[in-house]
Amino acid sequence: MSNALTNTEFNFPGQKSVYHGKVRDVYNINNEKLVMVATDRISAFDVILPEGIPFKGQVLNQIAAKFLDATADICPNWKLASPDPMVTVGVMCEGFPVEMIVRGYLCGSSWRAYKSGVREICGVKLPDGMKENQKFDEPIITPTTKAEIGEHDADISKEEILKRGLATPEEYELLEKYTLALFKRGSEIANKRGLILVDTKYEFGKHNGKIYLMDEIHTPDSSRYFYMDGYEERFNKGEPQKQLSKEFVREWLMDNGFQGKEGQKVPEMTPEIVQSISDRYLELYENIVGEKFEKVQAGDVLARIEKNVTDYLNK
Structure with a gap:
């Protein structure tokens, strides 16, 4: 089981600020571009769950990038490039x-x-x-x-x-x-x-x-x-x-008495549960995209992302 990426604190060239969302960390570059890092965090019922899901960020980023490309003739979209399997860079929009x-x-x-x-x-x-x-x-x-x-x-x-x-x-x-x-x-x-x-x-x-x-x-x-x-x-x-869909995660939580309501406790996410959710995300990818999922495991994920994004921004 590889380690999941649940937190990022990069300092990219031209970086003005960073926003940590439920799943994505969004870096503002010179108020012109956004670097969106899809982490392995997972949320349900508007709550970030305590364990990250390996490869989830790569799955989400790559599906989104493919569909942005496949619909670009319908309406303009924000994507400029995907310099890393977990990252999309795009134009900053209000x-x-x-x-x-x-x-x-x-x-x-x-x-x-x-x-x-x-x-x-x-x-x-x-x-x-x-x-x-x-x-x-x-x-x-x-x-x-x-x-x-x-x-x-x-x-x-x-x-x-x-x-x-x-x-x-x-x-x-x-x-x-x-x-x-x-x-x-x-x-x-x-x-x-x-x-x-x-x-x-x-x-x-x-x-x-x-x-x-x-x-x-x-x-x-x-x-x-x-x-x-x-x-x-x-x-x-x-x-x-x-x-x-992610509904199976919500169903597992509901079966274990959690719906994000006050006083409710997130059930224990054992390594087996985490692995099963990760496996489901890979299944989702392969079915939705129609291609085999290639796991990117280049050692230090943070260092890889930092290098890929910095190289892109410095071009």
Whole structure:
């Protein structure tokens, strides 16, 4: 078992500041570029779990980089280069304070809300009589606010976004257009791999007055996938779907009495649990990307990242 990278404190050329997110450490270079390091930290229920997951950062970074390249014709995105398997460098954008969540199927938190009697999510009305994991006639957009550290994201409607001035009507129209087009492309790529892209989230920002897609895209941390094979049969029998996402981590936590609520304790993450989560991430990569995952184990990971990024910035 290799060591997981859970903390970084680099000092890159031109570095102005660093922001440590739940999973990514983001370095500001001269207020022009961002160096985003995908660490091996893992979060669930907005809580960073105590153990890192080996190769998770590499998995997330490489999936996101491939999908950013595969969707660059749909909308501009922030990526400039991936100088290291765990790093993407991109243009600095001023982010919209909302996440665009798009759902093709009724599951996860939307199903939990629906089951409790909710029939409207983020201003989108849902019909009676739907079942768990049922496909919507058309994908729906259910945005959330971007939470401050330690707070939970909150659902928000299009009307509320416009009322609060979080985006102009013209900007929001473009955000919706990009969101649906990206989801369509992601779904088409997934279908070719025998997968269903169930739901995902996109983050957008502005650079020189233009809207850019930012952050990660179509990764198992930001998206949920079902296996296409057996979907109908399981759905008709009311059985759980076989899925590729971080949901298995949430389920393990819930089974052990943890949902991120006050007073709850994260269950012990034994080496066996950590290894099993790492194995699942490699499985996710190979299924989503359709290629064998090549583990990069170049001794001192911090030294490797520092050299690769510094060489790139000094070019």
